[in-house]
Amino acid sequence: xxxxQPRDVEDDLGGTQTxxxxxxxxxxxxxxxxxxxxxxxxxxASLWSDAWRQLRRSPLFLSGAALFLVFAVMAVVPQLFTxxxxxxxxxxxxxxxxxxxxxxxxxxxxxxxxxxxxHGARVxxxxxxxxxxxxxxxxVVVGALAGYYGGWLDAVLARVTDVFYGVPLIxxxxxxxxxxxxxxxxxxxxxxxxxxxxxxxxxxxxxxxxVKDADYVQAxxxxxxxxxxxxxxxxxxxxxxxxxxxxxxxxGLIIAAEATLSFLGIGLQLPEVSWGLQINSGLNRFRDSSxxxxxxxxxxxxxxxxFILMGDALRDALDPKLR
Amino acid sequence: xxxxxxxxxxxxxPVLIGASFLIFWMVYAxxxxxxxxxxxxxxLTPAALAAIRDExxxxxxxxxxxxxxxxxxxxxxxxxxxxxxPVIDTITQRLxxxxxxxxxxxxxxxxxxxxxxxxxxxxxGSYMDNLVLVSTTVVVSIPxxxxxxxxxxxFGLRLGWFPIAGLSDGFRSYILPGLVLASLSLAYVARxxxxxxxxxxxxxxxxxxxxxxxxxxxxxGKHTMRxxxxxxxxxxxxxxxxxxxxxxxxETVFNLPGLGRAVFDSVLRQEGFVVVGIVTIFxxxxxxxxxVVDILYAVIDPRIRYD
Numbered sequence: 001x002x003x004x005q006p007r008d009v010e011d012d013l014g015g016t017q018t019x020x021x022x023x024x025x026x027x028x029x030x031x032x033x034x035x036x037x038x039x040x041x042x043x044x045a046s047l048w049s050d051a052w053r054q055l056r057r058s059p060l061f062l063s064g065a066a067l068f069l070v071f072a073v074m075a076v077v078p079q080l081f082t083x084x085x086x087x088x089x090x091x092x093x094x095x096x097x098x099x100x101x102x103x104x105x106x107x108x109x110x111x112x113x114x115x116x117x118x119h120g121a122r123v124x125x126x127x128x129x130x131x132x133x134x135x136x137x138x139x140v141v142v143g144a145l146a147g148y149y150g151g152w153l154d155a156v157l158a159r160v161t162d163v164f165y166g167v168p169l170i171x172x173x174x175x176x177x178x179x180x181x182x183x184x185x186x187x188x189x190x191x192x193x194x195x196x197x198x199x200x201x202x203x204x205x206x207x208x209x210x211v212k213d214a215d216y217v218q219a220x221x222x223x224x225x226x227x228x229x230x231x232x233x234x235x236x237x238x239x240x241x242x243x244x245x246x247x248x249x250x251x252g253l254i255i256a257a258e259a260t261l262s263f264l265g266i267g268l269q270l271p272e273v274s275w276g277l278q279i280n281s282g283l284n285r286f287r288d289s290s291x292x293x294x295x296x297x298x299x300x301x302x303x304x305x306x307f308i309l310m311g312d313a314l315r316d317a318l319d320p321k322l323r
Numbered sequence: 324x325x326x327x328x329x330x331x332x333x334x335x336x337p338v339l340i341g342a343s344f345l346i347f348w349m350v351y352a353x354x355x356x357x358x359x360x361x362x363x364x365x366x367l368t369p370a371a372l373a374a375i376r377d378e379x380x381x382x383x384x385x386x387x388x389x390x391x392x393x394x395x396x397x398x399x400x401x402x403x404x405x406x407x408x409p410v411i412d413t414i415t416q417r418l419x420x421x422x423x424x425x426x427x428x429x430x431x432x433x434x435x436x437x438x439x440x441x442x443x444x445x446x447x448g449s450y451m452d453n454l455v456l457v458s459t460t461v462v463v464s465i466p467x468x469x470x471x472x473x474x475x476x477x478f479g480l481r482l483g484w485f486p487i488a489g490l491s492d493g494f495r496s497y498i499l500p501g502l503v504l505a506s507l508s509l510a511y512v513a514r515x516x517x518x519x520x521x522x523x524x525x526x527x528x529x530x531x532x533x534x535x536x537x538x539x540x541x542x543x544g545k546h547t548m549r550x551x552x553x554x555x556x557x558x559x560x561x562x563x564x565x566x567x568x569x570x571x572x573x574e575t576v577f578n579l580p581g582l583g584r585a586v587f588d589s590v591l592r593q594e595g596f597v598v599v600g601i602v603t604i605f606x607x608x609x610x611x612x613x614x615v616v617d618i619l620y621a622v623i624d625p626r627i628r629y630d
Contacts, residue, residue: 163341168605171586175350178598256466264571264575264587265591283472308464309460
């Protein structure tokens with residue numbers, strides 16, 4: 001945003017008035033006085049406060065956030081949702097359908113299915129968050145190095161990224177995991193990280209390249225700021241908005257990928273409680289007891305949906321061009 | 324232009340080598356002996372073991388192994404599976420199923436995705452627009468294999484319109500798996516078309532066309548669509564490669580005897596030679612399609628100059 005642009009500022013009464021924004025403290029003071037005399041209040045209009053104001057009113061974001069909260073609480077304290085012990089099995093109730101007593105019925109071993117599905121939220125959330133955390137770490141480090149230093153380092157890192165881009169996510173993770181005989185949350189997250197970091201790297205790299213020669217970065221350099229400080233304080237904050245949008249949506253996609261791998265029998269292993277595994281074992285009874293596939297699928301899809309809704313709304317809110 | 328194409332094509336060579344080496348390394352160098360699975364419960368005699376290790380060059384350093392494998396690959400020799408059948412035969416036999424599946428998916432993507440995108444983009448904020456936005460969000464959120472079950476349950480089991488699995492019913496067998504495979508990309512195509520069309524409709528040349536008194540259908544269909552289609556066309560092109568990789572899930576769910584199913588089966592049987600062969604072919608396709616799309620992009624949009 002350039003200075004000296006007339007802009008509309010909303011005041012408390014809901015009307016708008018035009019003020020001149022400018023940099024110097026005196027002008028700022030004068031502006032505040034003018035606004036105060038008019039009975040208003042000058043509102044900070046940063047990208048984030050604008051975005052937050054828009055998000056608060058977005059029904060899509062609010063429903064996504066509400067869904068996310070439900071599943072997050074479910075992942076941390078599943079006991080809040082169910083009193084039943086997910087491990088108590090009563091074979092006489094094997095694959096009994098939903099009833100008032102057991103909302104989701106019983107699985108093939110005769111365990112309370114609602115309790116099992118609720119307890120499945122934990123690994124999905126864990127894999128989603130660990131993986132995206134790893135993806136962001138790799139993406140930011142590699143992207144910042146490639147973008148900032150340029151030259152041969154950039155060329156090499158760009159080729160390495162291309163190589164990983166050449167292997168589709170599910171296919172790569174599938175192959176990597178097939179070589180491991182013990183596959184828990186860390187292994188699955190790692191496999192998804194190895195083949196999932198490239199978009200984050202390109203996102204960060206392009207932001208760094210686009211701002212590294214900006215005047216304010218040169219000013220910081222002229223003042224003797226260290227490379228670390230320039231990168232962390234002046235350049236990388238520009239990447240926060242696009243990376244945040246990307247990360248939110250990616251958590252959802254990674255959760256879907258984990259379930260896909262577990263469903264294929266190459267992700268998490270029993271006795272881990274995971275939606276992918278539940279769908280896989282419910283499949284044997286698909287014709288007569290389709291609820292065994294339906295309920296974990298529903299929870300899985302709703303979890304993914306919550307992240308996609310939040311990510312979509314964030315993108316709309318953080319991209320001023322779309323307003 | 325020729326220089327750009329040549330440079331772009333040359334750049335894919337290190338990527339191809341890197342990606343195939345990555346796959347090779349994952350299957351051969353990571354813990355787990357590729358011969359162990361072959362032997363099953365009865366241990367092999369040392370002589371038989373040595374013969375097999377020699378046949379697949381397993382005692383050479385990894386780089387030499389890889390080099391010998393790639394030399395064989397360039398001559399169409401991808402080794403044999405445990406039953407002694409050449410891997411290349413498996414690939415040529417199963418490729419048509421995967422290609423047919425991917426093409427069916429592309430057709431759905433174009434017909435449904437484009438129609439939904441145009442209907443939404445022509446009037447932003449309309450009922451149709453919101454409907455498309457909501458339904459694409461829902462489709463993107465449902466993992467492909469779950470969507471597969473829903474389709475099997477609804478159209479196969481309940482309504483009985485299409486076969487649930489297998490290839491017994493000729494062309495009709497491809498409809499459900501094709502639709503399921505296309506679902507994710509279909510949603511993206513719809514959204515991309517919508518955004519692109521809505522953006523272009525705000526341009527001056529559209530206002531000019533309207534001011535000339537042209538019919539709305541001509542303004543949208545002839546003037547605006549041409550420009551709006553550029554990102555969509557490139558997306559669909561690049562997606563063909565994605566669809567082939569996505570076949571691993573769809574073919575497993577619908578039990579289609581394609582390449583994806585072959586990868587799945589051979590990973591479970593721990594037949595490393597087959598896995599490396601097929602996945603390498605997948606990755607070659609993937610990178611090749613992306614190259615073609617990059618070049619097409621430069622050809623269809625004269626505003627883009629690459630020198």
